[in-house]
Amino acid sequence: MYRGWRRRWLGLLYLSPALLFVLAFTVLPLAQMGWMSLHNWSLISPPTWVGLDNYTRAFHDRQFWVSFRFTLEYTLLITPILIIGGYLLALLTSGDTMMRRFTRTVLFTPVVIGLGVSSLLWYWLFSTDFGPINALLRDAGVIGEPVVWLGVDADRSLIAITASVVWKVIGFGMVLFIGAIQAIPTEITEASVVDGAGFRQRVTRIILPLTLRTVLLVTLLSVVGSLLAFDQFYIMTAGQPQNQTSTSVFFVYLNSFPYLKLGYGAALSMVLALTILAFTVLQLLLARRSHS
Amino acid sequence: MRRRGYLVGAVCVALCTVMLMPLLASVLASVKPTEEAAATPPTYLPHALSLDSYERLWNYQQGLPTYLFNSFGTAVLTIVFTLALTVPAAYALARFRVPAKELVFVVLLLALIVPYQALLTPMFLTFAKVGLTNSLVGLAIVHTAIQLPFSVYVLRNSFAAVPRELEEAAVMDGANSHQALRRVFLPAAFPAVVTVALFAFIMSWNEFLGALVMMSKGSKFTLPLVLAAARTETSLGGTDWGMLQAGITISIVPCVAVYLLLQRYYVSGLMSGAVK
Numbered sequence: 001m002y003r004g005w006r007r008r009w010l011g012l013l014y015l016s017p018a019l020l021f022v023l024a025f026t027v028l029p030l031a032q033m034g035w036m037s038l039h040n041w042s043l044i045s046p047p048t049w050v051g052l053d054n055y056t057r058a059f060h061d062r063q064f065w066v067s068f069r070f071t072l073e074y075t076l077l078i079t080p081i082l083i084i085g086g087y088l089l090a091l092l093t094s095g096d097t098m099m100r101r102f103t104r105t106v107l108f109t110p111v112v113i114g115l116g117v118s119s120l121l122w123y124w125l126f127s128t129d130f131g132p133i134n135a136l137l138r139d140a141g142v143i144g145e146p147v148v149w150l151g152v153d154a155d156r157s158l159i160a161i162t163a164s165v166v167w168k169v170i171g172f173g174m175v176l177f178i179g180a181i182q183a184i185p186t187e188i189t190e191a192s193v194v195d196g197a198g199f200r201q202r203v204t205r206i207i208l209p210l211t212l213r214t215v216l217l218v219t220l221l222s223v224v225g226s227l228l229a230f231d232q233f234y235i236m237t238a239g240q241p242q243n244q245t246s247t248s249v250f251f252v253y254l255n256s257f258p259y260l261k262l263g264y265g266a267a268l269s270m271v272l273a274l275t276i277l278a279f280t281v282l283q284l285l286l287a288r289r290s291h292s
Numbered sequence: 293m294r295r296r297g298y299l300v301g302a303v304c305v306a307l308c309t310v311m312l313m314p315l316l317a318s319v320l321a322s323v324k325p326t327e328e329a330a331a332t333p334p335t336y337l338p339h340a341l342s343l344d345s346y347e348r349l350w351n352y353q354q355g356l357p358t359y360l361f362n363s364f365g366t367a368v369l370t371i372v373f374t375l376a377l378t379v380p381a382a383y384a385l386a387r388f389r390v391p392a393k394e395l396v397f398v399v400l401l402l403a404l405i406v407p408y409q410a411l412l413t414p415m416f417l418t419f420a421k422v423g424l425t426n427s428l429v430g431l432a433i434v435h436t437a438i439q440l441p442f443s444v445y446v447l448r449n450s451f452a453a454v455p456r457e458l459e460e461a462a463v464m465d466g467a468n469s470h471q472a473l474r475r476v477f478l479p480a481a482f483p484a485v486v487t488v489a490l491f492a493f494i495m496s497w498n499e500f501l502g503a504l505v506m507m508s509k510g511s512k513f514t515l516p517l518v519l520a521a522a523r524t525e526t527s528l529g530g531t532d533w534g535m536l537q538a539g540i541t542i543s544i545v546p547c548v549a550v551y552l553l554l555q556r557y558y559v560s561g562l563m564s565g566a567v568k
Contacts, residue, residue, distance in 0.1 A: 019399060029415050103308055121540050134333075252413075272407070
């Protein structure tokens, strides 16, 4: 076999295309973003050094806090629904009967649909006069007048968007939970049945503790995904009313592109990236602790 | 016990109905005649069948073929770039002792934890300088950057699982490391390669924000971008709901078809990427 220096440098050679790619398209933009965040720049005029002004400006920007708070609200609303819902669905469908396999396939199907496209679909389902949801609710006698779901009332928009995203991604957590449940050695579950444990005891004493790492992982994925939410808000409410439903990424996008406040947008991106990093590190620490 | 079986069955049927209803409603709305697709209140089942909405979509602005070409082109380029970069990288990580391994690892980890949403502005500025905005290659580069860490991870795991004896036998027969990759590792880890290609396709076909930032010319729009633009554009004073549904149906079909055909790869790939 290839020993010594040849094997070592050959490995680096194989690795170099990917490494150069990551340097060029992740590390370099990251450095550029850091540089931009310390400048005032609107493309028309050359960048001028402003130090940490963009950051202090973000700190005092009311709209920044509105969007940050709204993003947190969305995250805190959707994550428990996805975790608990996904887990219940996993418990329901983790068998091997035809019915369960079929249900699993159906529940997972929306996961492969684009978030942008599914948001367009739900934009129509929730539309005031043309939407089937209002039609169904009215025919069922729940509402009299059509409800304006999107873009007029922030809370109502949040509920509608959350419903659409739950529909789209619930199958994702479900599949990861099924994987974790199936990885539990059968001897353990069989022994517990012999010992007379009921279904509820089996779930709370065996299945849940042994799948805790996956619960943490799905929580992390859900939190990060929600903190970075964009498509669904851009498409379903466009931040309306009065930017009350603009998420953090939406706010960065607005400042960077339509408004061309590039330095400010970069500072906001930096804050966002650091927030994500903080959550990731926190979750990894928790996961390590639960493991030992 | 029997009663619980019936209960599970009933819950499963109810869940499937709820999950499929939106998709079914969209497909049905796409085959309604023009006036019925825009009716208030909407009809549940089409009173007549018509492909008017698809015809309007076909001729919408630059024409559907342009947008399909853009979406497919970007997705295929993304698959090619992703595999070309990640197959050798995963091979190296699985089977070679690489110099400065920690540094390499940190760089790759950075790609994993920095959200691409935050990097789009600097990328856009650089791409604008070298003419990669409004270009399928440029968008495919963004999509490859998004997809790279996951792909390296999945492929590394499956290359590492290839039995050493297989590799040694090939080396005994005089294969160099490149031949060993081609003749031993790629065939043995073929399901993982399919998985990575599949994920790259679905992500690229569906991705929205990167395309929104990179593509400012209508002729370079991907399918989701055109539909998002058509949502607010008015024809006769309102959104063309029928055409929108036709577009949604067409965007969904390739993903769902690919998923149903290669389901086993998809789900196991997801688990090997996340659970381990």
